[in-house]
Amino acid sequence: MLNTIGIWLAALLTLFILSFLYKDNPFYKFAEYLFVGVSAAYWAVYYYYNILRPNLILPLFYQGQLLYIIPLVLGIMMVMRLVPKIGWISRWPLAFIVGTYSGYYLITYLQSNALDQVQATLMSFIDLSAWKEFFTHPGLIAFLSAISVPVITVGVVTGIIYFFFSREHKGVFGGFAKIGIWFLMVAFGASFGYTIMARVSLLIGRLFFLLHDWLRLI
Amino acid sequence: MKLTERLEKLDRRIIFLIVFLAVIVPLLVPLGLKIEVSEPVQIFYDAIDSLLPGSKVLISSDYDPASMPEVYPMNEALAHHLFSKNIRIVAMGLWPQGIPLNQAAMEQAATEHGKEYGKDFINLGYKAGGIVVISALAENIPQTFPTDYAGRPVAEFEIMKGVKNLDNIDLIISLSAGDPGVKEWVMIAQGRYRKKVSGGVTAVSAPAFYPYLNAGQLKGLIGGMKGAAEYEKLVERIGTASRGMDAQSIAHAVIIFFIVVANIFYLTGKRSKK
Structure with missing residues (x-):
């Protein structure tokens, strides 16, 4: 019974939200405000029981671990932001967070997003095994695989040239920069395509719910 | 006009x-349009298929209901694939709302394959902290998660015997809809501790992970509903992703x-x- 009520509620709220595509209306507004309210309440309760309670309240007030006074004080300082006159105090805990994360991220980020990536581009310009595969079993995929290394190399170099602004993009240098733009455009196009796929997937998810779980047509 | x-x-x-x-x-x-399996999904599948029965895989459910149409089908197919190969699952999440979703996917697959909670799979729940949690797991899993998602001590469960840190995990899989997610697992678990990491992501974020895949930092990538449908095809299971591919x-x-x-x-x- 509860499940049925839940499905009906979800179906109606889905229709309320989708009604915005026709035009703004009170049903959409109702669903929107309800979502904001429920989300706020959900996260408030969740943060208390899953973060504040196990990580601060229990160890400090029930287990007597006094070291936890430091995060408590930093937390209170953060809330000072709500009082305009002493809002500047919140900058201190923020500085602490930014500093900690910067220190933590710096080396790891450099390793996984720069060094490992650069290392991956340091490969043989001519992939002999891929060319061998192409000549043994000719085909478009085999050909693309064989030329992938030179294409990546050209893409990386010309892409970097495009972002080199200390010299005017003219002549041969400008030509390379233009090739770099083409590579960037292809990358943006791929991102755009994937974004469309994601948005359509969400629509499919909602319509599948309406047709399958609610109306039981499929 | x-x-x-x-x-x-x-x-x-x-x-x-x-x-x-x-x-x-x-x-x-x-319409029954054909689904071709792409290389990143095949690599993901092969990474799991190469594991021996009894291996332990960590699934981090780093997504929420908003990304369910894309990520949940991956979660379902993945649980079926792992249980069909008698691979055990240690589940957890860097996003709180991913925990019940992963639990539902595992329970459904467990019923079908006759698997038991605590012996064949466990859900450690959610922990706030992102990269800090991953670092802590690399040092000590039971200390980071002393209880499972329902508050029961993890030491009680058979599956956790011999599990001290990420060294005792054969493959890490992050099903992610943003940060913290696959990126953080690659940065810490793979980058710092050199663990094998595979990823299932939403289509919006998929292009950002191809450099990791090409560099060998990721062992396979499932991107969006299309990737999920490909994976369903590989595990021979028609799920919601396959049914949505015509549309x-x-x-x-x-x-x-x-x-x-x-x-x-x-x-x-x-x-x-x-």
Whole structure:
């Protein structure tokens, strides 16, 4: 019974939200405000029981671990932001967070997003095994695989040239920069395509719910 | 009024209606379009298929209900694949709302394959902290998660015997819809501790992970509903992703048609103005 009520509620709220595509209306507004309210309440309760309670309240007030006074004080300082006159105090805990994360991220980020990536581009310009595969079993995929290394190399170099602004993009240098733009455009196009796929997937998810779980047509 | 002018002033709701029909009709009348398995998904599948029975895989459910249409089918197919190969699952999450979703996927697959909670799979729950949690897991899993998602001590469960840190995990899989997610697992678990990491992500974020895949930092990548459908095909299980692929393909064809037509009219309009 509860499940049925839940499905009906979800179906109606889905229709309320989708009604915005026709035009703004009170049903959409109702669903929107309800979502904001429920989300706020959900996260408030969740943060208390899953973060504040196990990580601060229990160890400090029930287990007597006094070291936890430091995060408590930093937390209170953060809330000072709500009082305009002493809002500047919140900058201190923020500085602490930014500093900690910067220190933590710096080396790891450099390793996984720069060094490992650069290392991956340091490969043989001519992939002999891929060319061998192409000549043994000719085909478009085999050909693309064989030329992938030179294409990546050209893409990386010309892409970097495009972002080199200390010299005017003219002549041969400008030509390379233009090739770099083409590579960037292809990358943006791929991102755009994937974004469309994601948005359509969400629509499919909602319509599948309406047709399958609610109306039981499929 | 010329056709180009009429199209320029076209009510956008007509486009919404056409896209709506392009999605709903194939859902009601499936076309059975072919699904080709891409290399990143095949690598993901092979990474799991190469594991021995009894191996332990950590699934981090770093997503929420908003990304369910894309990520949940991966979660379901993955649980079936792992249980069918008698691989044990240690589940957890860097997103709180992913925990019940992963639990539902595992329970459904466990019922089908006769697997038992605590012996064949466990859900450690959610822990706030992102990269800090991953670092802590690399040092000590039971200390980071002393209890499972329902508050029971993890030491009680058979599956956790011999599990001290990430060294005792054979493969890490992050099903992610943003940060913290696959990126953080690659940065810490793979980058710092050199553990094998595979990822399942939403389509929006998929292009950002191809450099990791090409560099060998990721052992396979499932991107969006299309990737999930490919994975369902590999595990021979028709799930919601496969059922949605006809609609996905038709909707894409319609959108491509709109883009081409709009560009033709834009370019011809520009030329006639000159």
